Amino acid sequence: xxxxxxxxxxxxxxxxAYFALLFIFWLLTGVSIYPLxxxxxxxxxxxxxxxxxxxxxxESWQWGNYLKAWNAGISRYIVSSVIVTVASVILVVVLxxxxxxxxxxxxxxxxxxxxxxxxxxxxxxPEVSLFPLFKTLNFLGIYNTYFALILPYVAFGIPFSTFxxxxxxxxxxxxxxxxxxxxGAGPFxxxxxxxxxxxxxxxxxxxxxxxxxxxxxxxxxxTFVESESVKTxxxxxxxxxxxxxxxxxxxxxxxxxxxIPIMVTFLVLQRQFIGGLTQGAVK
Amino acid sequence: xxxxxxxxxxxxxxxxxxxxxAVFVYGPALENIVYSLFSWSSMNPDWRYVGFGNYRHLxxxxxxxxxxxxNTLYAVxxxxxxVFVALGIAAVLDARVFKRRLVYLFRxxxxxxxxxxxxxxxxxxxxxxxxxxxxxxxxxxATGLDSLSRVWLxxxxxxxxAVIMVSQWQWTGYMVALFMVSIAAIPRDLYExxxxxxxxxxQQFRYITIPGVREATLILTVITIFGAFKVFDIVxxxxxxxxxxxxxxxxxHMYRSAFRDDVVGYASSVATVIFFITICVGMVQLxxxxxx
Numbered sequence: 001x002x003x004x005x006x007x008x009x010x011x012x013x014x015x016x017a018y019f020a021l022l023f024i025f026w027l028l029t030g031v032s033i034y035p036l037x038x039x040x041x042x043x044x045x046x047x048x049x050x051x052x053x054x055x056x057x058x059e060s061w062q063w064g065n066y067l068k069a070w071n072a073g074i075s076r077y078i079v080s081s082v083i084v085t086v087a088s089v090i091l092v093v094v095l096x097x098x099x100x101x102x103x104x105x106x107x108x109x110x111x112x113x114x115x116x117x118x119x120x121x122x123x124x125x126p127e128v129s130l131f132p133l134f135k136t137l138n139f140l141g142i143y144n145t146y147f148a149l150i151l152p153y154v155a156f157g158i159p160f161s162t163f164x165x166x167x168x169x170x171x172x173x174x175x176x177x178x179x180x181x182x183x184g185a186g187p188f189x190x191x192x193x194x195x196x197x198x199x200x201x202x203x204x205x206x207x208x209x210x211x212x213x214x215x216x217x218x219x220x221x222x223t224f225v226e227s228e229s230v231k232t233x234x235x236x237x238x239x240x241x242x243x244x245x246x247x248x249x250x251x252x253x254x255x256x257x258x259x260i261p262i263m264v265t266f267l268v269l270q271r272q273f274i275g276g277l278t279q280g281a282v283k
Numbered sequence: 284x285x286x287x288x289x290x291x292x293x294x295x296x297x298x299x300x301x302x303x304x305a306v307f308v309y310g311p312a313l314e315n316i317v318y319s320l321f322s323w324s325s326m327n328p329d330w331r332y333v334g335f336g337n338y339r340h341l342x343x344x345x346x347x348x349x350x351x352x353x354n355t356l357y358a359v360x361x362x363x364x365x366v367f368v369a370l371g372i373a374a375v376l377d378a379r380v381f382k383r384r385l386v387y388l389f390r391x392x393x394x395x396x397x398x399x400x401x402x403x404x405x406x407x408x409x410x411x412x413x414x415x416x417x418x419x420x421x422x423x424x425a426t427g428l429d430s431l432s433r434v435w436l437x438x439x440x441x442x443x444x445a446v447i448m449v450s451q452w453q454w455t456g457y458m459v460a461l462f463m464v465s466i467a468a469i470p471r472d473l474y475e476x477x478x479x480x481x482x483x484x485x486q487q488f489r490y491i492t493i494p495g496v497r498e499a500t501l502i503l504t505v506i507t508i509f510g511a512f513k514v515f516d517i518v519x520x521x522x523x524x525x526x527x528x529x530x531x532x533x534x535x536h537m538y539r540s541a542f543r544d545d546v547v548g549y550a551s552s553v554a555t556v557i558f559f560i561t562i563c564v565g566m567v568q569l570x571x572x573x574x575x
Contacts, residue, residue, distance in 0.1 A: 102294075274394055
């Protein structure tokens with residue numbers, strides 16, 4: 001029967017359509033990762049070699065490029081990024097879990113309005129708040145400190161992670177909370193010892209998503225800090241690139257260093273990473 | 284006593300989040316509208332009320348309209364590639380055309396660019412687009428297409444498209460992964476039933492996959508449009524809106540007005556326009572997400 005129908009791809013035997021698709025997908029794979037491989041290979045060349053054949057491997061591997069890039073101050077930016085990311089992830093996850101707990105388990109009036117008020121933040125792009133925030137941070141005396149990044153990251157991160165965590169908590173049977181209360185447990189105990197452990201998978205996803213957001217955030221990091229010692233890696237790399245315009249190979253080594261932490265984590269935890277980052281956007 | 288405690292308790296859990304949202308998200312967004320009604324700069328402490336003056340200036344500024352056109356182009360291309368092409372790729376990966384290990388390999392490599400910081404992506408592609416030395420020109424030279432070579436980011440005709448293509452490179456694989464999640468949620472027996480009746484893979488795609496991901500497609504389209512109108516970072520890193528405003532988008536126009544030209548009131552009016560566009564798009568998104 002199946003052969004009555006024109007089939008693009010026949011099962012079992014590999015027709016020309018199969019090979020065409022296979023070719024297209026390998027081509028797409030090349031487009032996806034060749035730029036990165038080119039970056040890594042070129043970062044080991046001398047600047048002179050760069051002008052030669054772009055496809056060739058380096059004559060001798062210039063590890064010195066990496067040393068130069070590291071000494072140009074990348075480590076400082078990484079430290080700032082780690083501090084800002086860790087602090088904002090912890091705050092976002094704890095505060096969103098607490099808000100979700102109230103929205104799901106506790107009883108109070110105006111729940112729908114408050115929920116809307118929280119996830120409404122999803123539709124506000126950071127650009128819109130930029131100038132007033134700049135003034136607010138100055139007023140609070142935290143401009144050009146880590147807090148100038150951490151607090152806005154947390155505020156802008158809460159809507160999505162509350163959306164995620166609440167949707168997960170709703171599925172936890174309410175009897176669990178009731179049972180805990182029957183045993184004389186207070187709401188804080190129930191939150192911390194019943195709900196937090198049960199929500200671990202979604203908390204991990206929320207943490208991963210927030211970590212990516214904080215680590216990669218651009219416009220606030222560009223605007224709210226100016227000292228090199230506070231700059232995160234996204235903005236630090238721009239200063240770094242400006243300083244090294246003429247020294248391509250070292251610049252490329254610096255780019256590689258800056259993505260190693262995230263790249264290694266991704267390659268080790270691919271499945272969890274992709275699973276976690278695709279949470280919530282679609283069913 | 285007990286009663287008040289019971290009543291206040293939920294707010295103990297909610298107030299840190301609500302406070303942060305009020306101070307750092309909603310408050311500033313509203314303040315921005317007020318800012319846009321004044322003429323002011325960081326140098327000049329005097330705020331002069333100008334009503335809709337900034338907006339009149341804005342709507343008669345050709346750079347603003349050029350930016351809006353660029354954002355629209357950004358949205359159209361992104362929807363075509365990151366929604367429709369991505370859906371096609373996801374469908375093929377899901378259809379068991381390839382061996383499972385190959386599917387994982389493709390998914391992972393396509394996904395990879397999306398985890399990179401935008402600065403790294405922007406700087407990397409600046410090097411790739413570099414005349415003569417860059418990978419694109421090297422590729423053209425190697426294939427004898429030398430005549431096509433140009434200063435990709437430095438020419439008005441190509442700068443915007445060159446940046447938009449980088450966005451597609453970075454995000455299409457991520458969208459493929461999202462579509463794969465959505466397609467995986469379609470019950471398998473639907474496919475089996477249709478296959479029993481002799482339907483081809485293309486017919487299965489047409490009659491099961493497409494209706495099955497309709498909702499996800501809508502949401503991802505909205506998210507993509509949303510992203511295209513608030514885009515700032517990749518453009519700022521790669522061209523900063525140049526050359527001669529050829530790749531200007533609303534975000535870069537706003538940023539330059541405030542921090543380079545120091546007309547902050549005017550910049551706030553650009554921010555307000557971004558606010559209204561994204562809120563219209565966002566309302567649709569919010570409604571879809573709540574309806575689920």
